[in-house]
Amino acid sequence: xxxxxxxxENITKRFGDVTALDGLSFSVQPGELFFLLGPSGCGKTTMLxxxxxxxAPDSGTIRFGGEDVATRSPYQRGAPxxxxxxALWPHLNVRDNVGFGLVERRMGRRDIHARVEDVLERVxxxxxGKRLPGQLSGGQQQRVVLARALVVNPSIVLLDEPLxxxxxKLRSDMREEIGRLHRETxxxxxxxxxxxxxxxxxxxxxxxxxxxxxxxxxNPSELYHRPxxxxxxxxxxxxxxxAATVDAVRQDDVSITTPFGAWHARCADPSTLKTGQSVQCxxxxxxxxxxxxxxxxxxxxxxxxxxxxxxxxxxxxLHCRDHSYHATVLSRYALPLVVGQTGPWHIAIDDTxxxxxxxxxxxxx
Amino acid sequence: MSKSPSSITPHVILWSILAFLAIFLGxxxxxxxxxxxxxETGFSLTYMGSLLSDPLQLQALxxxxxxxxxxxxxxxxxxxxMAWFMARRSFPAKGLVAALLLIPLILPPFVGAVGxxxxxxxxxxxxxxxxxxxxVDGPVDWLGRFPMLGIVLLETMHLFPVLxxxxxxxxxxxxxxxxxxxxxxxxxxxxxxxxxxxxxxxxGIFAGTTLVFIWAFTELGTPLVFGMRRVLPVMIYDSVxxxxxxxxxxxxVVLVLVISALGFWISKRLVQRSKTTTLGRLTxxxxxxxxxxxxxxxxxxxxxxxxxxALLPHVSVVMIALxxxxxxxxxxxxxxxxxxxxxxxxDMTQGAMVNxxxxxxxxxxxxxxxxxxxxxxxxxxxxxxxDWLDTVAMLPIAVPGLVIAFGYLGCFSARFxxxxxxxxxxxxxxxxxxxxxxxxxxxVRAAHAGLQQTSVTYEEAAANLGASPLRVIRRITLPxxxxxxxxxxxxxxxxxxxxxxxxLILAQSEQFYPITKAIYSLMEGLENGVNVAxxxxxxxxxxxxxxxxxxxxxxxxxxxxMFRAG
Numbered sequence: 001x002x003x004x005x006x007x008x009e010n011i012t013k014r015f016g017d018v019t020a021l022d023g024l025s026f027s028v029q030p031g032e033l034f035f036l037l038g039p040s041g042c043g044k045t046t047m048l049x050x051x052x053x054x055x056a057p058d059s060g061t062i063r064f065g066g067e068d069v070a071t072r073s074p075y076q077r078g079a080p081x082x083x084x085x086x087a088l089w090p091h092l093n094v095r096d097n098v099g100f101g102l103v104e105r106r107m108g109r110r111d112i113h114a115r116v117e118d119v120l121e122r123v124x125x126x127x128x129g130k131r132l133p134g135q136l137s138g139g140q141q142q143r144v145v146l147a148r149a150l151v152v153n154p155s156i157v158l159l160d161e162p163l164x165x166x167x168x169k170l171r172s173d174m175r176e177e178i179g180r181l182h183r184e185t186x187x188x189x190x191x192x193x194x195x196x197x198x199x200x201x202x203x204x205x206x207x208x209x210x211x212x213x214x215x216x217x218x219n220p221s222e223l224y225h226r227p228x229x230x231x232x233x234x235x236x237x238x239x240x241x242x243a244a245t246v247d248a249v250r251q252d253d254v255s256i257t258t259p260f261g262a263w264h265a266r267c268a269d270p271s272t273l274k275t276g277q278s279v280q281c282x283x284x285x286x287x288x289x290x291x292x293x294x295x296x297x298x299x300x301x302x303x304x305x306x307x308x309x310x311x312x313x314x315x316x317x318l319h320c321r322d323h324s325y326h327a328t329v330l331s332r333y334a335l336p337l338v339v340g341q342t343g344p345w346h347i348a349i350d351d352t353x354x355x356x357x358x359x360x361x362x363x364x365x
Numbered sequence: 366m367s368k369s370p371s372s373i374t375p376h377v378i379l380w381s382i383l384a385f386l387a388i389f390l391g392x393x394x395x396x397x398x399x400x401x402x403x404x405e406t407g408f409s410l411t412y413m414g415s416l417l418s419d420p421l422q423l424q425a426l427x428x429x430x431x432x433x434x435x436x437x438x439x440x441x442x443x444x445x446x447m448a449w450f451m452a453r454r455s456f457p458a459k460g461l462v463a464a465l466l467l468i469p470l471i472l473p474p475f476v477g478a479v480g481x482x483x484x485x486x487x488x489x490x491x492x493x494x495x496x497x498x499x500x501v502d503g504p505v506d507w508l509g510r511f512p513m514l515g516i517v518l519l520e521t522m523h524l525f526p527v528l529x530x531x532x533x534x535x536x537x538x539x540x541x542x543x544x545x546x547x548x549x550x551x552x553x554x555x556x557x558x559x560x561x562x563x564x565x566x567x568x569g570i571f572a573g574t575t576l577v578f579i580w581a582f583t584e585l586g587t588p589l590v591f592g593m594r595r596v597l598p599v600m601i602y603d604s605v606x607x608x609x610x611x612x613x614x615x616x617x618v619v620l621v622l623v624i625s626a627l628g629f630w631i632s633k634r635l636v637q638r639s640k641t642t643t644l645g646r647l648t649x650x651x652x653x654x655x656x657x658x659x660x661x662x663x664x665x666x667x668x669x670x671x672x673x674x675a676l677l678p679h680v681s682v683v684m685i686a687l688x689x690x691x692x693x694x695x696x697x698x699x700x701x702x703x704x705x706x707x708x709x710x711x712d713m714t715q716g717a718m719v720n721x722x723x724x725x726x727x728x729x730x731x732x733x734x735x736x737x738x739x740x741x742x743x744x745x746x747x748x749x750x751x752d753w754l755d756t757v758a759m760l761p762i763a764v765p766g767l768v769i770a771f772g773y774l775g776c777f778s779a780r781f782x783x784x785x786x787x788x789x790x791x792x793x794x795x796x797x798x799x800x801x802x803x804x805x806x807x808x809v810r811a812a813h814a815g816l817q818q819t820s821v822t823y824e825e826a827a828a829n830l831g832a833s834p835l836r837v838i839r840r841i842t843l844p845x846x847x848x849x850x851x852x853x854x855x856x857x858x859x860x861x862x863x864x865x866x867x868x869l870i871l872a873q874s875e876q877f878y879p880i881t882k883a884i885y886s887l888m889e890g891l892e893n894g895v896n897v898a899x900x901x902x903x904x905x906x907x908x909x910x911x912x913x914x915x916x917x918x919x920x921x922x923x924x925x926x927m928f929r930a931g
Contacts, residue, residue, distance in 0.1 A: 089845070
C-alpha cells in the first residue's frame with residue numbers, strides 16, 4: 001500500500017465553548033482529488049487551515065507523506081492554499097505574486113521567471129505577468145491563485161471554497177478548469193466546499209461533514225446513491241423517507257416492512273442493521289417511476305397531488321397514507337398521469353436504501 | 366495566525382516595549398503622584414487639600430475648564446457643518462478646501478497669538494482701522510481687555526481641524542444604505558442627519574471632542590502669550606523652578622492629569638454604551654450630491670469665513686515677519702526680508718532648527734518602530750499582555766505634555782543627576798523620548814488601522830508559500846502598510862516640531878532650545894525680537910505645511926482616523 005499524502009487522525013479543535021472539530025480522521029491518497037463537503041459552520045475550513053498550519057489543533061496527528069507535521073509552522077508545511085478571497089497581494093504584480101513561493105525557496109531569478117511564465121501559460125494567463133491583481137477579473141484572479149499554488153511543485157494543494165466568489169457561468173468553467181489542472185498533475189488536492197454539485201462532479205473521494213464530524217466518506221456515486229445516513233441523504237440531494245422495520249439481513253439484501261408492505265432494500269453497511277430495528281428507507285425522487293415494475297422493484301399505490309412540468313422532467317407530488325412524496329419523472333411519462341388519480345408506482349430494490357436513524361442525533365447536537 | 370512553537374521573539378518585543386513605557390511613562394506619572402500625595406508622614410491629602418481650598422487655585426482651575434469647554438463647543442459649531450458638507454456634498458475646488466483646512470494645525474497657537482496680539486493690540490490694525498472709520502475715539506487693546514476671548518479664539522482656530530477630521534472620517538464610514546433606508550422610510554435630509562447620521566457618528570464625535578478638550582485644557586503657550594497667568598498650565602509652568610522643593614506643583618499636575626483622564630474615560634464609556642462602534646462594511650458606493658447655485662454660494666461663504674478666521678493668525682505672523690514698522694496702521698508701513706535672514710542667522714535660531722529637526726526625526730523613528738511593533742503584537746499576535754500594551758500605549762492621549770515633562774524633570778533629575786538622562790544637564794534624550802511617547806498613540810492608531818484594513822490572509826498566504834514570520838513582515842506586511850506608517854511618521858514629525866509644553870519646561874539652556882522655545886524666548890527678547898520670532902515661525906510653518914500636505918496625500922480620508930482616541 002502506498003503512503004497516504006495526508007493522514008489525519010483524531011483531530012479535535014475547540015474555540016471557547018464551541019467544538020469546531022470533534023475527533024476528525026481521514027486520509028488522502030497521492031494525486032487524489034479529495035473533498036470536504038458540508039454546510040457552513042461544520043468545521044471544514046477549520047480543518048483545512050489546520051492542514052495548512054494556520055490553526056493549531058487541540059489534539060490529534062497530521063502526517064504528510066508519512067511525516068508528522070503537526071508542530072511545523074505554516075511556512076514549513078509545503079501545502080500551498082487557494083484562499084477563498086484569493087489573498088493576492090495588491091502591491092505585487094501577477095508575476096511577483098506567482099513567483100513569491102519560489103523566491104522563498106531561494107530559486108534563481110531566471111529559473112523563477114521561466115517557471116512563472118510556464119505556469120501562467122498552463123492556467124491560460126500567458127502575457128498577464130505585469131498586471132496588478134486589481135486589474136484582473138474575478139476568474140483571472142482565481143487562475144493566478146491557482147498558479148501561485150501550483151508553481152512550487154507541491155505534493156498537496158489546499159483549496160478553500162475556491163469558486164464561491166464567481167458567478168454561475170464562471171463557476172462551472174472554473175470547475176472544469178480545476179478538474180483539468182488536477183488531472184494534468186499528480187498532486188493531492190483537498191477541496192473544501194458547501195456546494196454538493198462541485199463535490200459530486202469533481203471528487204475522486206469525498207467526506208461529508210456535519211457539526212465537526214465526518215458523517216460519510218466515499219466516492220461521489222456511492223455516497224449519493226447509498227448514503228449511510230439521513231444527513232448525507234439530505235445534503236447530497238433530495239430524499240423521500242419512509243419509516244420501516246428491519247425483518248432480516250442476508251448479505252446485502254435487507255428485508256423490511258413498510259407501510260406499503262414487505263419490501264427489499266439495500267444498505268451502505270448492512271452489518272450495522274439488527275432484526276427488528278426501526279429505520280428509515282430513502283428513495284431518490286428520480287428513481288420513483290409510475291406503473292407496475294417487475295420482480296426487482298418495490299411497489300406502492302399513491303395519489304397524484306400535483307404535476308409540474310420543468311422541461312425534460314416532471315415534478316410530481318404524491319400522496320399516500322398521510323405522507324407526501326416527491327417524484328421526478330421523465331416528461332415522456334406525462335400522458336397517463338392525471339392529478340387526483342390513484343395509481344401504481346415502483347422503485348428498484350437497488351435504489352431503495354435503508355439508512356439508520358442513529359446518525360440523525362449528530363445533526364442536532 | 367498560529368503561534369510558531371519555538372518563537373519567543375514576540376514575547377521579548379512585548380516585554381521590552383512595556384519596560385520602555387514603564388520607565389518613560391509609568392515612572393514619571395508615579396513620581397508625580399507620589400509628589401502630590403506623600404509627605405514626611407506618608408500618604409497625605411494636605412497638598413491636594415490646600416490646592417483645592419485656595420480660591421486662587423480654584424479660580425485657575427475654573428478658568429482652565431471654562432477655556433476648554435468654550436473651545437470644545439466652538440470647535441463643534443465650526444466643524445460639524447463643515448465635516449458634513451465635505452463628506453456628503455461635492456463642489457468645485459473641494460480638494461483645495463480640504464487641504465486648506467489642515468493649515469491651522471501647522472502653527473502652534475501661541476505663535477499665532479503673537480500675531481493676533483499685534484493685529485488687535487492698542488497700536489494694532491483693528492484699532493487703526495476703527496479709528497480711521499471713526500468708530501472709536503482712541504486705540505483699544507482688544508485682546509488685552511478680553512484675554513479669555515482671545516485664548517478661546519486662538520485655540521479654536523488651531524484645534525477645530527482635529528475635530529473636523531474625526532467627523533469627516535466618521536461620516537465617511539457610515540454605510541450609505543443606512544441613510545438611504547432612512548430616506549426611504551420618509552425621513553427628510555435633516556431628520557436623516559439627526560436620527561441616523563449623527564447617532565452613528567457618535568464615536569468619532571466623542572473621540573474628537575475629547576482630544577480638543579484635553580488639548581485646550583492643558584494648552585500652555587497661548588495663555589502665556591496673552592499674559593493670563595491664572596490658568597492651571599501656566600501655574601504649573603511657574604512652579605517648574607521649584608520642582609524639587611514645593612510639592613504644590615505636583616498637586617497641580619495631578620489635578621490636570623485626573624481631569625484629562627476623567628474626560629477621556631467618560632467619553633470612552635459613552636461611546637461603548639452607544640454601541641455604534643462596529644460600523645458595517647460599505648455595501649453601496651457613496652454618491653456625493655453636487656451643490657449648485659445659491660446653496661453652493663452659501664457653502665463657499667461659510668468655508669471662506671471659517672478659513673479666513675483660521676488663517677488670520679498665520680497671515681499676521683507672516684506679515685509681522687515681513688514688516689519694517691507696524692504701529693497704529695492697518696497694514697505695515699514698510700516691508701523687509703531682513704528678519705527671515707536673521708531668523709536663520711543667529712546661533713540660537715540655527716541651533717534651534719537643528720535641535721528641532723533632530724528631535725522630531727528621532728521621535729518619529731522611535732514611534733514608527735514602537736507603533737508598528739505594538740499594533741502588530743495587538744492585532745496579529747494577541748499574546749498574553751498585548752491588551753495591556755494597547756491600553757498603555759494609548760494612555761499618553763489622556764496624559765498632557767505638561768504632566769510628562771514635569772514628571773521627567775522630577776524623577777530623572779533626582780535619580781541621574783549630571784547624566785545624559787538629566788534634563789538639567791542635557792534635555793535632548795528626554796525631549797526626544799517625551800515627543801515620542803506623547804505621539805505614540807497616533808502612530809499606534811495609524812498602524813492599527815492599517816493592519817485591520819489589511820486582511821490577515823495576505824500574510825497567511827505568504828506563510829503558506831514558505832515565508833518565515835520575519836520574511837512575511839518584510840515582503841508583505843510592511844509594503845502594504847507603507848502609506849499608513851509614513852503618514853503616521855509625518856504627523857509625529859509635525860507635532861514634534863510644534864511641541865510646546867515639553868519644550869518650554871524641559872529645555873532650560875539656550876543651546877538645547879527647540880524651535881518653539883526659541884520663538885518664545887525671541888518674543889521676549891531685544892529689539893525686533895517679535896519680528897524675528899515671527900520669521901522663525903514662518904520658516905517652521907513652511908516646513909510643516911509641506912509635511913502635512915504630503916501626509917494628507919498619502920492618507921486621503923484616513924487622515925481622520927489618526928486623531929481617533931480609542
